[in-house]
Amino acid sequence: MYKKINYICVGQGxxxxxxxxxILLIIFTGITSIFGDNDSVKSVVYMIITCLSVLYGASYAASKAGKKGWLVGLMVAAIYSVCxxxxxIGAGRESVFVMRDVVRFCLALVVGTLSGMLGINI
Structure with missing residues (x-):
């Protein structure tokens, strides 16, 4: 029988x-204000922050949903990426979708899917 996904869990995730x-960006901003910043380091840290955030959100949502963890994680990652x-864009960045954004989006989807599977089993 087909079971529906609890979309409230996806939103909460x-x-x-x-x-x-x-929270992680505030911490990173504090660190860079003390030690200075480097563009290559920023890019890597933003990618790590994205992965950690999606990992937490997707595993939380999947554990609350209790089923179809991969789909719940994928949806959390997609909503997160769009937000x-x-x-x-609201903060003043140009609305151009460059290759870096495509890679970050695809990585978020992969991490979200895997984290959703992990969240079901925890």
Missing amino acids: AIRACVVTL IYLAS
């Missing part, structure tokens, strides 16, 4: 991922 991103992209 995406919100939690965005909050984790905000972060819209927030960056």
Whole structure:
């Protein structure tokens, strides 16, 4: 029998991922204000922050949903990526979708899918 996904869990997972991103970015900003910044380091740190946030949000949502973890994780990652992209446009970034954004989006989807599977089994 077909079982529906609890979309409230998906929304909560995406919100939690965005909050984790905000907290980690505040910490990173504090560190870079003390030690200075480097563009190549920033890119890697942003990718790590994205992966950690999606990992947490997707595993949380999948553990709450209790079924179809891969799909729940994929949906959390997609919603998270869209929210972060819209927030960056709102913060003054150009709305050009460059290769770096495509890679970050695809990586978020992969991490979200795998984290959703992990969240079911935890």
